[in-house]
Amino acid sequence: MKFGKYIIFEGADGVGKSVLSQKLVSRLGEKATWTCEPYTHSPHSTPQLPICTALRDFCLSSKYDLTLAGRELMLLTSRSVSLNHIVVPNLLRGQTIISDRSFISGMVYAYMEGMSFTSWLNIVEETKLLHLESYVKDIEHRSILQPDLVVLVHSTQYLPKSLSSGDRYDSKDERFFRQLEMTYSESLRCLVNRGFLKQDAILEFTNDMSLSIDENVDKLCTLIENKKHSDPWNDLKQKIAEAEKKTNCIACDSNDDVKVSHQYSGGDLGGQYLIVPLCKMCRIKWFCSSEFRNELVERYPKDLEDISF
Numbered sequence: 001m002k003f004g005k006y007i008i009f010e011g012a013d014g015v016g017k018s019v020l021s022q023k024l025v026s027r028l029g030e031k032a033t034w035t036c037e038p039y040t041h042s043p044h045s046t047p048q049l050p051i052c053t054a055l056r057d058f059c060l061s062s063k064y065d066l067t068l069a070g071r072e073l074m075l076l077t078s079r080s081v082s083l084n085h086i087v088v089p090n091l092l093r094g095q096t097i098i099s100d101r102s103f104i105s106g107m108v109y110a111y112m113e114g115m116s117f118t119s120w121l122n123i124v125e126e127t128k129l130l131h132l133e134s135y136v137k138d139i140e141h142r143s144i145l146q147p148d149l150v151v152l153v154h155s156t157q158y159l160p161k162s163l164s165s166g167d168r169y170d171s172k173d174e175r176f177f178r179q180l181e182m183t184y185s186e187s188l189r190c191l192v193n194r195g196f197l198k199q200d201a202i203l204e205f206t207n208d209m210s211l212s213i214d215e216n217v218d219k220l221c222t223l224i225e226n227k228k229h230s231d232p233w234n235d236l237k238q239k240i241a242e243a244e245k246k247t248n249c250i251a252c253d254s255n256d257d258v259k260v261s262h263q264y265s266g267g268d269l270g271g272q273y274l275i276v277p278l279c280k281m282c283r284i285k286w287f288c289s290s291e292f293r294n295e296l297v298e299r300y301p302k303d304l305e306d307i308s309f
């Protein structure tokens with residue numbers, strides 16, 4: 001069985017996520033299904049989930065005073081329903097899912113309200129609300145669904161929402177928008193560190209308001225296509241080739257038979273690949289002494305490379 005691709009569009013309000021994501025779906029034709037979060041409806045034959053719509057409207061309405069944690073629990077419940085009833089069944093049929101927003105928006109907006117990333121992720125881990133239902137776990141051997149691609153959309157221009165729908169965030173200004181943009185970037189770094197996201201699944205895209213929608217979608221498609229063919233091993237080979245040009249040992253500056261030592265440390269989701277030009281004596285120390293290696297890591301961080309697979 002071929003699991004479909006799960007592509008998420010994220011970014012601040014007004015950057016053009018909805019238009020871009022829907023346009024991309026219409027280009028992909030029948031292979032793709034569009035959805036959005038935290039409520040789920042789709043013009044592309046996805047059934048509506050009334051519970052998601054109800055929860056979303058309740059949470060975002062400024063008429064109700066919910067506690068921060070209470071609202072997050074309701075939004076996570078809605079995400080859990082749409083994940084397990086829309087996203088996963090479609091992926092299992094081999095469909096590409098293109099989602100306008102995701103759990104990442106939940107984390108970012110909770111942060112803007114005063115909840116740290118850690119507290120939010122702790123709620124997710126404690127409640128298991130973003131975990132997959134057991135039948136999927138059996139097929140996929142994983143409990144969390146990682147997106148294949150997160151397109152973080154930026155915009156060349158700040159456009160305030162023109163129509164007020166009574167949502168909590170409609171009245172916010174450009175300062176709030178800029179803070180949101182920054183928080184999105186920080187949230188992705190945090191998610192990579194916590195194992196919810198792979199570094200190479202992130203694609204940042206700037207929606208150019210001076211171009212037409214189709215021109216922007218063309219640009220985006222090219223970036224996605226290039227990303228598919230980028231090879232982390234190739235990048236690594238290039239970095240090793242760069243290091244091999246160095247003639248002096250980075251530990252003692254000797255030029256006695258300098259060669260590049262490299263070593264990978266990390267888990268499935270990425271880690272650190274150490275690429276260090278060392279002289280003959282220091283190479284022996286490098287292989288024999290973990291203390292020497294740790295000291296080098298601390299002393300010469302600029303000569304070491306991080307890499308994710």
Ligand SMILES: [Zn+2]
Nearest residue numbers: 249252279282
């Ligand atoms: Zn040396």
